[in-house]
Amino acid sequence: xxxxxxxxxxxxxxxxxxxxxxxxxxxxxxxxxxxxxxxxxxxxxxxxxxxxxxxxxxxxxxxxxxxxxxxxxxxxxxxxxxxxxxxxxxxxxxxxxxxxxxxxxxxxxxxxxxxxxxxxxxxxxxxxxxxxxxxxxxxxxxxxxxxxxxxxxxxxxxxxxxxxxxxxxxxxxxxxxxxxxxxxxxxxxxxxxxxxxxxxxxxxxxxxxxxxxxxxxxxxxxxxxxxxxxxxxxxxxxxxxxxxxxxxxxxxxxxxxxxxxxxxxxxxxxxxxxxxxxxxxxxxxxxxxxxxxxxxxxxxxxxxxxxxxxxxxxxxxxxxxxxxxxxxxxxxxxxxxxxxxxxxxxxxxxxxxxxxxxxxxxxxxxxxxxxxxxxxxxxxxxxxxxxxxxxxxxxxxxxxxxxxxxxxxxxxxxxxxxxxxxxxxxxxxx
Numbered sequence: 001x002x003x004x005x006x007x008x009x010x011x012x013x014x015x016x017x018x019x020x021x022x023x024x025x026x027x028x029x030x031x032x033x034x035x036x037x038x039x040x041x042x043x044x045x046x047x048x049x050x051x052x053x054x055x056x057x058x059x060x061x062x063x064x065x066x067x068x069x070x071x072x073x074x075x076x077x078x079x080x081x082x083x084x085x086x087x088x089x090x091x092x093x094x095x096x097x098x099x100x101x102x103x104x105x106x107x108x109x110x111x112x113x114x115x116x117x118x119x120x121x122x123x124x125x126x127x128x129x130x131x132x133x134x135x136x137x138x139x140x141x142x143x144x145x146x147x148x149x150x151x152x153x154x155x156x157x158x159x160x161x162x163x164x165x166x167x168x169x170x171x172x173x174x175x176x177x178x179x180x181x182x183x184x185x186x187x188x189x190x191x192x193x194x195x196x197x198x199x200x201x202x203x204x205x206x207x208x209x210x211x212x213x214x215x216x217x218x219x220x221x222x223x224x225x226x227x228x229x230x231x232x233x234x235x236x237x238x239x240x241x242x243x244x245x246x247x248x249x250x251x252x253x254x255x256x257x258x259x260x261x262x263x264x265x266x267x268x269x270x271x272x273x274x275x276x277x278x279x280x281x282x283x284x285x286x287x288x289x290x291x292x293x294x295x296x297x298x299x300x301x302x303x304x305x306x307x308x309x310x311x312x313x314x315x316x317x318x319x320x321x322x323x324x325x326x327x328x329x330x331x332x333x334x335x336x337x338x339x340x341x342x343x344x345x346x347x348x349x350x351x352x353x354x355x356x357x358x359x360x361x362x363x364x365x366x367x368x369x370x371x372x373x374x375x376x377x378x379x380x381x382x383x384x385x386x387x388x389x390x391x392x393x394x395x396x397x398x399x400x401x402x403x404x405x406x407x408x409x410x411x412x413x414x415x416x417x418x419x420x421x422x423x424x425x426x427x428x429x430x
Contacts, residue, residue: 005039016197023161024169031058043152044162047143050151051164053411054139061167062141067111067133076113080180081105081187083221084214085114088190091210093117101194104130104175108186108322110137110150121194128167130193144168145175146189150322153177153186153341153418155211157204160196172196174204176211181219182252183264184340186322190214222252229254229291236294243297245281246289254292263382265295266337279328279335314390314398316347317407321414328390341418342366343383346376348416349423351406356397365423 006026014022022038029036030048040048051058067075076082085105092103093116102117102125112134115122125131129141138147142164148156155176161169175191190211192203225248233246233255243258251267265280271293273286278295285296315327324344327336339347349365350357357365359373359380366376384391392399409415416424 006041016199020160020169020196023159027161040162043148043154043156044143044158047138047148047151048164050138050414050417051142053413056139056142056164058142058164059166062128062130062165064129064134064136064140066131069133072111072113072133075107075111079107079113079187080218081107081113081178081214084217087214087217088210089116091213092190092192092207095206096192096194099194099200100198101192102130104136104146104191104193105188106136106146106150106191107188108150110135110140110147110189112136113188117192118194124195125193128171138164141165142168145173145193146191149175149177149189149191150186151417153322155204155208157201159199170196172199172203174207176204176208178211178214181215182222183338184342185338225291226252226254229289232290233292233294236289240294240296242299243281245295245297246292247295248292259297266335268335312401313403313405315405315407316344316351318344318348318415319407319409321409321417324416326387328387341416342379344416345419345421345424346379346383348406348427349421350391350396350398351404352423352427354397354404356392356395358395362396366421368422 006023026036026038026040030040030045031052039045081088088105089103096103096117100118100121102115102121104112105114106112112130112132115125115130115132130136135141136144136146138144138151141147143158144163145156145158148158155174157172157174159172163169163171171193172195173191173193175189177189178187179185180187190207192207229246229248237244237246237255237257240257244256245253245259245265246255247253247265247267251265253262253264256262259281262280265278267278268276271286273288275283275298276286277283281295281297283298285298287294287296313329317325317327324339325336326339326347345366346362349362359376360370362376362380363372364370380393380396384393390399390402391397398404415427419425
């Protein structure tokens, strides 16, 4: 492979026709297994390899079964992105319109929820199925900014023949993932796309900046919501005897009394007033509050044969490239939690080492630097708050009584594709 690589700045300095010809030749030679005149960018090369493993035909057109209107509306109402659409639209839609491009917002599954921008470009977008309700993951549409940003969890720009599908070679696009600032869960992707002639190397920086602005707005909304709930809960908690926690509808903690502070309590999907068993607290009496719930811990209520509702089995599901979960089950019931990229890495590494890892060991595994123990301890503290009764420390490990199962993707290279952790990358090549 030629050691000289393409980059966005170099493409920007080239004549549009010359750049298109070069990219077409690079793609043609690379996909044929020959040495191209210049190496594709690393993120593009990695994506092309994923597409080849999937067996996608680069010469077929882009198509997708669109979501039904009621399903599209349901997804729009359900996503946190709906709360920041004004920020996204005011930040990008006008610019996209003026520059003959369109703005696209997808959910975490790559489904287009909203689009806006230049009308004639939106009509052109219909021709490549870049329409509301369409799927734009890599496995449906090949290498493209939306799908590749979802696969890598990083902002990316894809221009002309860098797209795997030939039908997209007249397009240029730049996309950035948008995360829930509370737990870093992927919410979706913000994208700007248009004819290849509208390419500009700064588009990616603009899209990334607007995505971060939306995340900042969500963070502030969350803080304000918890502050309002805290104001309501504080006088009630003062009168409560024993242990209690005030949480918002998603389990984020606003105030506590008699228990150690924690960021979040994992709530079951079916949740309401009454009595419920929670893995981190035990049996609780649940009462509604304006904007949340009051959880009053009932003492000495562990089910017979268990120790505080101890878990017996844990399934770490890493089989899907963009959604990782941990499912815990035991005598008291079962529950499931989505994982942030970092927490998925840490739990995977612990599963590889049943005897445990010290903070220095994990720092070496994740960062290649044994001195970064402060960062590791902070992350492990967050993990242990969610997985109460499942993880032990000194060293960090799964408890001996827990049966741990790891579900991996069929292709080892698809294991945590976002990860740069040396130990994960080594495991993914085995």
